[in-house]
Amino acid sequence: MIDGAHTGPLHFSLLTLFPELLRPFTQEALLGRAVTAGLLKFDLHDLREHAGNRWRKVDDSPYGGGAGMVIRVDVVERALAALPVQPDEIILLTPAGKKFDQKMAEELAEKNHLALVCGRYEGFDARVESLVTREVSVGDYVMMGGEAAAACIVEAVARLRPGVIGDERSWQDDSYSSGLLDYPEYTRPAQWQGQGVPEVLQGGNHAAITRWRRDRALERTLSRRPDLLPSAGLTPHDSAALVDLGVDFGKLAALGAPPPPPVKTKRRKRKPSEPALTIQAPTDGGEQ
Ligand SMILES: C[S@@+](CC[C@H](N)C(=O)[O-])C[C@H]1O[C@@H](n2cnc3c(N)ncnc32)[C@H](O)[C@@H]1O
Numbered sequence: 001m002i003d004g005a006h007t008g009p010l011h012f013s014l015l016t017l018f019p020e021l022l023r024p025f026t027q028e029a030l031l032g033r034a035v036t037a038g039l040l041k042f043d044l045h046d047l048r049e050h051a052g053n054r055w056r057k058v059d060d061s062p063y064g065g066g067a068g069m070v071i072r073v074d075v076v077e078r079a080l081a082a083l084p085v086q087p088d089e090i091i092l093l094t095p096a097g098k099k100f101d102q103k104m105a106e107e108l109a110e111k112n113h114l115a116l117v118c119g120r121y122e123g124f125d126a127r128v129e130s131l132v133t134r135e136v137s138v139g140d141y142v143m144m145g146g147e148a149a150a151a152c153i154v155e156a157v158a159r160l161r162p163g164v165i166g167d168e169r170s171w172q173d174d175s176y177s178s179g180l181l182d183y184p185e186y187t188r189p190a191q192w193q194g195q196g197v198p199e200v201l202q203g204g205n206h207a208a209i210t211r212w213r214r215d216r217a218l219e220r221t222l223s224r225r226p227d228l229l230p231s232a233g234l235t236p237h238d239s240a241a242l243v244d245l246g247v248d249f250g251k252l253a254a255l256g257a258p259p260p261p262p263v264k265t266k267r268r269k270r271k272p273s274e275p276a277l278t279i280q281a282p283t284d285g286g287e288q
Contacts, residue, residue: 008112009041010161013087014150015079016118017058019044021147031154034164050078059121068122076117076128087115090132091153093146094123097135100153102176104136109160116153118146179232180221183213215241222247230256237261
């Protein structure tokens, strides 16, 4: 999906009232390493720098009354206009936005420059919506500020860029990327408090391991997130696995599953003493 045709780093501009909350996040672990390697670039912008008053006040009370303070539209306008390069996307973080998911992460990972605008207090003046390319929520809950939401988006998008997490295969099998939840993983010790590791994973049969993992991913998705199945691109073999997992044959289509492959029966050589099989023509009314 991410074609690797990008020439430069993926650039994130983070606009916030609390840049120091996000700074260490952009400097540590895989993100920090990707910055050093030139794969990612971050810049932090303090909205207060664009307050336009000597008190660095960015908010005001809401028209119509009510609790809390609202971030002014002119502050956000100046902060965006001051970005040295205009971003491909300006994303407003708000619980009222479109819910962030893996598909959106994949779409954003194709861009070169994303600006993420983090709110606080009661949020933004509604006119800020006209300054952005999309409004995004990270889930159906309300946090105190947009910084954690921005961090969430950066984490999910950055890891899709070639080289950021090293081995790209590690995200292709991940929950949601494959269309299914991820299969269960195990590592040493082989025995822990009476719980072992499935035998198939300890043998060297790679085809059997691949099939086992796919079947377990199907099993997990079926029990935890059946809503994902219709768009998971299921194969006839997946359908057979679902039937083995107890799904009623007649319900496969509703899960977006194609018909399973015909069951292969072993051909037995007819003994010379056995009569040859004759196929009878159907009689009227014989079909139900
Ligand atoms: C307390 S919230 C404002 C909530 C707003 N009054 C509402 O009910 O939609 C302050 C800021 O936190 C951020 N925020 C909180 N929850 C979020 C979520 N689920 N997704 C994205 N941003 C969120 C937004 O940037 C928001 O402007």
